[in-house]
Amino acid sequence: MKISILNLFMIFSIALQSYAQNNYKWFDETLPFEERADLLIEAMTLKEKVAQFLNETPAVPRLGVPEYNWWNESLHGIARNGKATIFPQGIAMGATFNPDLIQEMTTAISDEGRAKFKIAQAMNNKGLYAGLTFWSPNVNIFRDPRWGRGQETYGEDPFLTSKIGVAYVKGLQGNDSKYFKATACAKHFAVHSGPEELRHSFNASPSKLDLYETYLPAFEALVKEGNVQGVMGAYNAVYGDPSCSSEFLLDELLKKQWGFNGYIVSDCGALGDILKGHKKAKTVEEAVALAMNAGVNLNCGWVYQNIQSAIDQNLITEELVNERLKQLFLIRFKLGFFDKAESNPFNNVTSEVINSDEHKDLARKVAQQSIVLLKNKDNILPLDKNIKTLYITGPFSSSSNILMANYYGMSANLVTVLEGVTDKVSLGTSLNYRQGVLPFNKNLNPLNWAPKVAGQVEATIVVVGISNEIEGEEVDAIASEHKGDRKDLKLPQSQIDYIKELCEHKKGPIILVLGTGSPVSLEEVEPLVDAVVCMWYPGEQGGNAVADVLFGDVAPSGHLPITFPKNVEQLPAFDDYNMKGRTYKYMTKEPMYPFGFGLSYTSSEFSNITSNTKSVKEGNELNISVDVKNNGKKDFEEVVQAYLVPIDGPGYLPMYSLKGFERISLKAGETKKVDFRFNTEQLNQINLEGEKVWMKGTYKIIISNALPSKRSIELGSAKPIETIIKLK
The missing domain is CATH 3.40.50.1700 (Glycoside hydrolase family 3 C-terminal domain)
Structure with a gap:
């Protein structure tokens, strides 16, 4: 029987993998992931290390490191990887106002992802779109309706986007105490919403108010509440620095202030824009250094092919390479790539879930x-x-x-x-x-x-x-x-x-x-x-x-x-x-259809609004309750919305701010009490310096089923109900 050179190589590689798994400490499942990652990196040569920073990473057979491609997509279902359930697009998820349903949906998506990953591994498909590191969701704010990628987002409101986005991440990543079922990636960080034709060279310089009130909250929520494991840097620059080399965005905000401990990946080709689009580097090695120093772990593109050259020119150190590489390997360890299959409960998912x-x-x-x-x-x-x-x-x-x-x-x-x-x-x-x-x-x-x-x-x-x-x-x-x-x-x-x-x-x-x-x-x-x-x-x-x-x-x-x-x-x-x-927060012109608007085959009525206090001091909680009645003869589900509206105070505050919402089911003629609880963090607002502060003044809390505007009522929404409170 003739054995080809390729078959001999595969046999040899398998033998090396088996040897590594039996003899190297980073395969010891009793050790913490941090220690295992350190041990693995310590055993690697510099040449082996620098090859691990592109989305398509080669195997290191002698150390038992498998080949892996980081790039996969799951925006509204497993994408670009054959058979999978196609769920509604992101903007439709926002329209549900139902985070629980979206978490159920992404639990299904990650089940399909795990099942497809097992099948792909068994047939030695380790290429593009076959992994478990999904570069979703898109939590940019749909700032301008002309933007072609706005469809991927959850809409124009930071609060709604945060709630849907956190639910998405939790469903995708799973709830095991040791392993991730898959990992999500919040994109595109930050201040990114078109125009598409300018994205490789555009510089966004929002006010501090807009940055912290509109553009950043969803990313912060996904990091702090969702424990998202990936963040993707955007193409555009912010305040003159490309997003993927911005120490302000990636180090100061993301890591130091928010405590992010996952991996940062560039949007595909974005590191090349540091050199060509934004012209912030004169050489590719300088682009490598700018991105790696700022915090980018992984390059979807080509720039990080030049890491060795950047080291040779003393622009970065091997110690920095080790630090950035460790975050990448920690993700792979937490996904169970270096553990026995039976150790990870998510490996119990079978192919029957795919498009079930x-x-x-x-x-x-x-x-x-x-x-x-x-x-x-x-x-x-x-x-x-x-x-x-x-x-x-x-x-x-x-x-x-x-x-x-x-x-x-x-x-x-x-x-x-x-x-x-x-x-x-x-x-x-x-x-x-x-x-x-x-x-x-x-x-x-x-x-x-x-x-x-x-x-x-x-x-x-x-x-x-x-x-x-x-x-x-x-x-x-x-x-x-x-x-x-x-x-x-x-x-x-x-x-x-x-x-x-x-x-x-x-x-x-x-x-x-x-x-x-x-x-x-x-x-x-x-x-x-x-x-x-x-x-x-x-x-x-x-x-x-x-x-x-x-x-x-x-x-x-x-x-x-x-x-x-x-x-x-x-x-x-x-x-x-x-x-x-x-x-809806700042638009003074009358729209065709307002934010939050939606009719049904019955109507609802709001009454009996009560609050635990009319005067709220910082540190105290505000509780609002309201009765919601189905006035019609058909069962339906209503989305009850709570808005904060300033009566006095600084003129730069939003005219309306969505502070809470709840989807409830109502039988024909049924009345339910809906409670909203707001703590200081939820009632804080952003000042002109971008600081989240307790803003004293008089406000309305308005409960409605659409933006509480004249236009909404003209179109058939329920009459809003309100109460006045003072923040002291």
């Missing part, structure tokens, strides 16, 4: 809770399943692409809106379907019968929107002229014209279903249609979830995690990172 029925049901539930009902004229929704004639049309009515967003996995269970509706209606319903219009271009054939069908049916469902072809990351949105960002907020003109044609011919109501990852201006079409349902990018079960809502099996309960402006003219300049005029 249970996970598909969970994807459907997340989508259901994320769908936002924005308009329902004359209560035309929900539709009757026994409707005699129904027309479904629009460029995305049969599209699976609209379900997936970006950073997605593969599933054989993609359910389009057309499929979901078809499965929902009676077998006797005359259901007609035509796409009707191209998504982004005018129809070439002027003889288009599709709009006229709306005049022949009892109701028309038109599915419109944008997609990952229009909005996304710089390198992905193939139909975007602005590298993934949008120039305006309107639907493509072809879709606007088609909606108008449908409305000209309509016999029954027109229900507009909107697929999007960001706010869309509906100025031209909203007055013409009878109902508007925002489904976001709803994941593989999106069509079923939309049908569940349209036909009343589930009452809509999603609420907007971001303001929908009327048009782009209401926005400040895209590259202006000042928060003035942005988000």
Whole structure:
């Protein structure tokens, strides 16, 4: 029998691995991880060490160190690695206002990740997207609705983003006292939200107020509350220093002030931007030194190929290399890579979890809770399943692409809106379907019968929107002229014209279903249609979830995690990172749909607001309770929101600040008491120096189911209820 050189090498490598595991102390599971990492690094040569700092790390067979690729994605399900459950996109998670559900979802994602990792290891797939270090979630603030990657975030509010983000991390990383099931990575640190085409050279210089009030809270929460194990440095610079070489961001804030003890990875290619985009280094070795001194452990890119050269030029030391490498190996130890398989409880996960029925049901539930009902004229929704004639049309009515967003996995269970509706209606319903219009271009054939069908049916469902072809990351949105960002907020003109044609011919109501990852201006079409349902990018079960809502099996309960402006003219300049005029906190212009807004098939009423005190001293707790009643005849889930509103005090304070929220279920006619408890930390506010302080003054605590504004009430939200308190 002939044995190839490759087979001989593999046999030799396996023998070396076995020898190492039986003879080296870093495989001794009775020792602390810290000691084991030190022992391993001490045994490595400098050449072996410097090879470990790129995302694709080679094996060190003589020491039993396996090959490992750090780069994996799990934004809304295991991504780019074959079969996996596709959950709704990040912005939809924000719309659920349900951290518990998101933690349940990421527990499922990490189960699938563990199972897929075991299978990949067994077939010797140790490459890209096959590991357990997931570079998610994206907790940047959706500062400007034109940003193509805003869809990945949880919206515009730091408090909501923090709560959803912490839940995401906890579910992904697991709750074992010794091992991580997987590791999460908070990105992109920091002050990053477009424009995409400028991201490699842009310098963000926010005020200290905006930095600490808006841009940093979610990252701080993920470190302090979520124990997130990874942080990804952004492409852009902050205060003149590239994020990935900023000692202020990575050392002073992240490590010294917040106590971060995980690993820092560069965004892919970001260390090259230190040299080429920001021009803060004259040589690649200087870029190495700037990043490594600041705290970057791992380079997704090419710059850290030159670590040895930087050492030779006395720009960094081997001691620093050891320090940065230890943090990387600690992650691998905590994931159980150097321990027996049976020692790690997460290795008990089996392949049956991957895209299981249970996970598909969970994807459907997340989508259901994320769908936002924005308009329902004359209560035309929900539709009757026994409707005699129904027309479904629009460029995305049969599209699976609209379900997936970006950073997605593969599933054989993609359910389009057309499929979901078809499965929902009676077998006797005359259901007609035509796409009707191209998504982004005018129809070439002027003889288009599709709009006229709306005049022949009892109701028309038109599915419109944008997609990952229009909005996304710089390198992905193939139909975007602005590298993934949008120039305006309107639907493509072809879709606007088609909606108008449908409305000209309509016999029954027109229900507009909107697929999007960001706010869309509906100025031209909203007055013409009878109902508007925002489904976001709803994941593989999106069509079923939309049908569940349209036909009343589930009452809509999603609420907007971001303001929908009327048009782009209401926005400040895209590259202006000042928060003035942005988000519900500082926007003075009347929006189309306010933050927190969402209708349902019933209405709620707030009453009997009480507080434990009217005067709160620093160090004391404020307790607020309110009764919430379901006034209708349908069961539903309400999102109760608590806002802090200043009456006096400094003029720079936000007009509103979301300080608490709770999703509750209410039977028809039922009343529940909801309690909010605020300690000093929660009531502190940011001053002009960026300090979190006790801000004395008079405030309102307003409880509502949307931003407590005139516009929300006009659109049908519940009447808010308030109490006045003094912070002394």
